[in-house]
Amino acid sequence: MRTGTANLPLHGGKCPPWLFERMVKMSRALIEVMVVESGPDGILARLADPFWFQALGCVLGFDWHSSGLTTTVCGALKEALRDRAGQLGLFVAGGKGKTSRQTPGEILAIGEKFPLARDPQELVFASKMAAKVDNAAVQDGYQLYHHTFFFTSSGQWAIIQQGMNETTRWARRYHWLSTTVKDFVCEPHTAVCCDYRGETLNLVAxxxxxxxxxxxxxxxxxxxxxxxxxxxxxxxxxxxxxxxxxxxxxxxxxxxxxxxxxxxxxxxxxxxxxxxxxxxxxxxxxxxxxxxxxxxGTPPSFRDPARFSFAHGGKDGHPYPVDRATYDHSIAFLEKALAESRLGRQEKIEAFRRLGRWPRHAF
Incomplete structure (x- = not known):
């Protein structure tokens, strides 16, 4: 995994409805394009990458350095997939606060409605285990308040959860990916993102x-x-x-x-x-x-497991206010590209693919 820094200060306020509505539309279009490109399992790998997830929040126009980016982006993804999950083979359960505790029930409900390659109870176990590890086995002063569980028809999964430190007013985000977890209680994370570190009791080191x-x-x-x-x-x-x-x-x-x-x-x-x-x-x-x-005489580790990420954004006007016209144009472009690809016309999708391969040093 790449390394950098990710500051996640706690910010007040809510995402304005006009922005969240656009975030849902943009998320839906992006996810559909990505499913065409890499399949639903490929999307899980990206969600487990803290760099990619932070960048997604910026593309969606959210405040680049707020802890709310995690909860709002996950909420937008869940809403975007609500009516397309079965078609795309990508499902979302959980969320913030009380909704996070509904994750097991939501996973089982999805398992009853759609065919899954893995027993839903195994997915429930993974969800519960990840939450217990980050809340009890890694003790760093952060109390979990957000837990979102992404999974596919093939039974693979990714978890994004976040904790809050009431004393410091900083948040910490934890990323998990099923394909990289060999042992839930030994170095299980893909990444842990935070720039404020205290003393950590790390029983999964x-x-x-x-x-x-x-x-x-x-x-x-x-x-x-x-x-x-x-x-x-x-x-x-x-x-x-x-x-x-x-x-x-x-x-x-x-x-x-x-x-x-x-x-x-x-x-x-x-x-x-x-x-x-x-x-x-x-x-x-x-x-x-x-x-x-x-x-x-068997001391536990106090090594902080944090990894870091960074990106840019715009909800609060930094580095600039969200340009609604440009946002709507981007959504329309993606939706049109998807519609044409379904009719066998791949020009716009191919252009989008070439843009994704553009060398980073060109920017």
């Missing part, structure tokens, strides 16, 4: 593998034993090394008992099974990672 194994073993222990050790650690907190990023004061043994009891009853065979256990969240994993390091 490659170097965290020993810690993951010990944490899974600890989760199979009786809760009383773990809570006794945790209480002892808190009493001896002053002996902790200064570099340690986990705050023992944040961990309440009494409150952890119920969660640890669930993991003990389930007896998760590995770290991945522990992560998807209901009720096992950031604090439980933080407590187990502490015990893993201090009792067994």
């Amino acid at each position: 490659l170097e965290s593998d020993p810690a993951r194994k010990v944490i899974a073993e600890l989760a199979r222990e009786k809760p009383e034993n773990l809570l006794r050790d945790l209480t002892r650690l808190q009493q001896d907190a002053l002996n902790l090394p200064a570099r340690h990023r986990v705050e023992l004061a944040d961990l309440n043994p009494a409150r952890l008992h119920r969660v640890l009891l669930k993991s003990y009853e389930r007896q998760p065979e590995n770290f991945a099974a522990l992560v998807v256990t209901e009720g096992v969240g950031p604090k439980a994993l933080r407590a187990l990672s502490l015990l893993s390091e201090l009792a067994y």
Whole structure:
């Protein structure tokens, strides 16, 4: 993956209706052209590329450096594909806030309506696992509030989700792609985009593998034993090394008992099974990672997984206001090119293809 920088400050306000309507039309036309060129699976690969996704938001006229680019572009794509998904073999579930929690139901509903090469339950598992990893296994101060799940008839998928840090007012975007995920709990991301970095507990880093194994073993222990050790650690907190990023004061043994009891009853065979256990969240994993390091000498990684991206935009007038006439002309060009291609006339599509191959140094 390429690298650069992506600032995603939190901005107030909403996307004006006149712009969102055009974003939907432009998205629909672009997606249809791209399906002709690379198929629906090719679109997933682009969505998983933070550079391409940021550039898409700029083409659609959204504010180039706002966290709202992620949620609004995903929303426009979902609306654009609402009536074309079955025809194109590309589907979208999830969204922002409460809508993100509807993702499993939406995936299953699509699976009932359209033939998929993969069991919809497998797609639901991928959606839930990605959300748990970025919200609990990677602890960087960002609380997830957006989760969009893209998938194709062939069963491939891409995920774009975003977290917010209430203290710093910065957002962090996480990209996933099924073809690059060999293991959900070991270096699974295609990219993580943010320019503000704090201290990160990264339980999915490659170097965290020993810690993951010990944490899974600890989760199979009786809760009383773990809570006794945790209480002892808190009493001896002053002996902790200064570099340690986990705050023992944040961990309440009494409150952890119920969660640890669930993991003990389930007896998760590995770290991945522990992560998807209901009720096992950031604090439980933080407590187990502490015990893993201090009792067994297997420290987790604190390496930040972020990768970076950049692009330009225009909703807020930077670098210039959205030119509605030009926007409408672009939509009309794409729609006409698609209509003519369906009739066997490929001139405009071929011109569009040549433009895509234009050398970057020419600009």
